[in-house]
Amino acid sequence: MPHNFFYFENQIIEFDEGMSVAAALLRKGINDFRQTQVTQQPRGPFCMMGACFDCLLVIDGLTNQQGCMYLAKQGIRVSRHPSYPLLEMI
């Protein structure tokens, strides 16, 4: 088991001290973090400074956490949000 790691769905992601959850995931090659509500397009971190909200994840059960502002911590459980139902355009 690596020393510093957290869980992302069924994977183990290593991180270094001071890294955000989003940075650790990007380093591992994971860049699709969420799906858009309207057309279910994939999205991932864009600004890395807390402004765009395209990095939202579920972290330790809390929804809508900004992955780029959340410091990675040992053993936290991170996942994508369950997909949103496709909104029918009326």
Place this chain on the structure above:
Amino acid sequence: MRVAIIGAGPAGMAAAITLIKNNVRVTLFDENSGVGGQIYRNLKNQSDRNVRVFGSDYFKGRYLLNQIEAASKTPLLILKYRATIWSVTAQKQVSWSVGGSSFSQQFDAIILATGAIERAMPVEGWTNPGVMSAGAAQILMKTAAYAPANSVLIGSGPLLYVVACQMIEMGKPPIALLETQTRQDLTAAIRQLCFSAPMLTYLMKGIGMLCTLKFAGIKRIKAITNVRIRSQNKHHIIQFNKGNTEHHIEAETVLLHAGVHPNIQLTQALGLMHHWSNENLSLEPVTDDFGRTTVQDILLAGDGMKILGADAAKQSGELAALALLMDTGFAIAPFDLSKRHAQQKKYFRVRKLLELLYPPKNWHSYPSDTTIICRCEEVTAGEVRHAIKMGCAGPNQLKAYSRCGMGNCQGRFCGLTVVNLISDMIGSPAGEVGYFRIRTPIKPITLEEMANHETISD
């Protein structure tokens, strides 16, 4: 007197140091996990080895960091990290959220030093995963020692070169720079040249960076237009025009950058007066030369007031602190002021040069109909144009017509494009179009958090 300073970049740090020297109590807030702001991000944890990567400009920040560190051991300075400010009122109440809990505190004065954000560069495909801002790549390098490989940088501005050079030093040189700058921009800028110390420093830095790019053999393609990005599984094909011909280039990561503009979320939510800067093509809060606003004892400093760069941000932090001290009856040496003002004028001149050298271009300021401009609600430029044709009168009505600007980011990345599109369609100057009404909380927080928030007294 207790002063809240929001933002711990060079402006906020310098303001704090100046106030503390005069025995004023300061609470310095930042939503990051340490001081530094954009330029000196994570400087505290950087090894000397990285001087080569991030350059001497970055390590210069140690001077401010050390002073803040020393002050934090005294009762005069309280540092609040990971604290996202979600409300500031004209009565000087500050509310923030940290780790899922919210707090409020009453202050006697506030200095807002919330810095800049990158200008949106809406092009087809800019919402695809793997397409990021150039600043995002820099944050990855500074905080995670990670640079994406095989990237292409697109846009213009000093930060584009800064990031490219840092990537080279990290051993991940970009494949190419697609630059929007034209020959006409260069000619227009040359007239602004003068020989002040800040101007020479900037020129030397610029020339140094261009040499680094050349020695590293990085391809630079200039005067490009009409960028479109198609992405599949971490593989991006970037189509663009140069003159009348179409080209394409492939990349694993695409980094966009079209300059920076003041982050106006808090100043708008406060209802401060703003004006349209015809030079930076963005909204700026209205202040006097010291950063005083229309609300007494709420002052602004740094790039959140006007984009002038890190050295000027530090100066303007000092000026705002000095103004506050004067306004509240402290005695200030007049020499302190005139020297700083003269220096500030030189920074203005440099900025003017940069604005002419790297202007945002019409083809991305007024995007094609199929381009998404509101990332959150997935609204295209075509939908915005349609709403305006249907009679939508301004940015706020546009929310009702299209949901544009109503998502989580509260217009941070579509606000200026909306202003441009409306101004273009109705034929009014951008300054007369208005802006989204920004309301608190300026960052989404849960109702539960807001209901349970705790009031801190001194």
